[in-house]
Amino acid sequence: MTPMQIPVRAAIYARISRDATGEGLGVERQLDDCRTLAAKRGWIVAEEYVDNDISAYKGKRRPSYQRMIEDIEAGQRDAVVVYHTDRLTRRPIELEQFVQVCERAGLQQFATVTADIDLGNDDGLFMARILSIVAAKESARKSARLKRKAQETAEAGKPNGGHLRPFGYEKDQLTVVESEATVIRQLADRYLAGESLMSLTGWLQDQGVLSVAGLPWRTTTLRQTLTNPRIAGLRAHNGVVVATAVWPAIITPATHEQLVAAFARKASTGRRVARRYLLSGMLRCGKCGNKLFSSVRGERRRYVCMSGPDHGGCGRLTIVAAPVEEWIAEAVLIRLDSPAMADALAGRAAADDRHAALLLELQSDQALMAELAGMMGNREISPAEWKVAREPIEARIYNISRQIDQLTGHSALTGLVGNGDALRTSWSTLNLSRQAAIVGAVLDFATIGPGVQGAQGVDPSRIVPTWSH
Ligand SMILES: [Zn+2]
Structure with missing residues (x-):
């Protein structure tokens, strides 16, 4: 024990942080209680060390704590007072280091407002270690509490905070921004109609519509926005829809489901559900050499050269x-004109029937998914029931998509090159995917030259094909 006549130079350590135990004590309250305790012991407070808003659990550097350790090491302190051991540290390893420093410096007086610990005996050391392990567990419990809270917020359909507002909604994440909602609906319609993400980001660029980060849209951001359940008034948590949201929907849950299915199908097959452009990826700009992208302006389908980051x-x-598609199709048929074509076509007809049947199956399953999503949106079924109902349909959609992919793959073209006349009569009965596959088999690409201002129709001299066969 320290003789009474030699003053004990005490260090008071206080820390405030969001993980404050129990009462959520402010620094002033901690300091007051520690001063009272030191006075009761007859200790002189040599210095008060305070760290603000720094967790003792995450292992971040705490300047005042570090300074106190240095003072103890230098033999300047005889005692340490804290409100509770967890103010000192929440990490067992750090407590061990603290104990070692105290042992080396001969510091044996350690007091806490909540429970005194004498590090100079085995019981005190044991107690301190136990307390620090308890503190570590408390931190883990706290993170479990936060997770539970996030789950509850989600199930109540409430927003989850976050720094950036979602496109289509104000900062409160609840109020719809009508101008952006209109853009979202147009984007959804156009994507479902077969327009590419590339084309849509180009359109946004042309319209001067920026992302919420104030940047030009990229295809990845656009995909995230269009597949986010939030815009359908659904609240997702960890990637699963768990509730109907408290905010208004911009698109219907059914449209959301169609979008998700369209993106999933695009991802698994590399093709869109409904191809509307015969020459996607096959045309080049005569001015800069870049690929042209499919695009809709009003009712008119076009191919355009697009600037911008994407x-x-x-x-x-x-x-x-339309005119360039007709011209290229005709050119391809002439190119294909050879007597060997007839036999190949007979085989193709069966494949086209199968292809059409699969497409019908796919569409009916997608309609079913949309209907289920609608029921979920109207709270006729629970999210859990929705999930159970979706699984077999999703599996079926995946299988059908793979079969369609095999049928429309380039290998299916073997032997097609031949009789253009025969193909011409059945051309209009082939679906667009088949037509595109046939064109792609003979046409490497076509370069489109600049148009003459005010010219009517398409001048064939603008189209310069490069044949692969
Ligand atoms: Zn260009």
């Missing part, structure tokens, strides 16, 4: 889709 073209060339 595209990198000159953005200065456009051609109306």
Whole structure:
């Protein structure tokens, strides 16, 4: 024991942080109680060390704590007072280091407002270690509490905070921004109609519509926005829809489901559900050499050169889709004209029937998914029931998509090159995917030259095909 006549130079350590135990004590209250305790012991408070808003659990550097350790090491302190051991540290390893420093410096007086610990005996050391392990467990419990809270917030359909507002909603994450909602609905319609993400980001660029981060849209951001259940008034948690949201929907749950299915199908097959552009990926800009992208302006389908971060073209060339498609199709048929074609076509007809049947199956399953999503949206079924109902349909959609992919793959073209006349009569009965596959088999790409201002129709001299066969 320290003789009474030699003053004990005490260090008071206080820390405030969001993980404050129990009462959520402020620094002033901690300091007051520690001063009272030191006075009761007859200790002189040599210095008060305070760290603000720094967790003792995460192992971040705490400047005042560090300074106190240095003072103890230098033999300047005889005692340490804290409100509770967890103010000192929440990490067992750090407590061990603290104990070692105290042992080396001969510091044996350690007091806490909540429970005194004498590090100079085995009981005190044991107690301190136990307390620090308890403190570590408390931190773990706290993180479990936070997770539970997040789960509850989600199940109540409430927003989850976050720094950036979602596109389509105000900062409160509840109020719809009508101008952006209109953009979202147009994007959804156009994507479902077969327009590519690339084309849609180009359109946003043209319209001067920026992302919530104030940047030009990229295809990845656009995909995230369009597949986010939030815009359908659904609240997702950890990737699963758990509730109907408290905010208004911008698109219907059924449209959301169609979008998710369309993106999933695109991801698994590399093709869109409904191809509307015969020459997607096959045309090049005659000015800059970049690929042209499919695009809709009003009712008119077009191929355009697009500038911007996703595209990198000159953005200065456009051609109306229908005439160039007709011209290329005709050119391909002439190219294919050879007597060997007839036999190949007989085999193809069966494959096309199978292809059409699979597409019908796919569409009916997708309609079913949309219907289920609608029931979920109207609270006719629970999220759990929805999930159970979806699984077999999703599996079926995946299988059908794979079969369609095999049928439309390039290997299916073997032997097609042949009789253009025969193919011409059945051409209009082939679906767009088949037509595109046939064109792709003979046409490497076509370069589109600049148009003449005010010219009517398409000037064939603008189209320069590069044949692969
Ligand atoms: Zn260009």
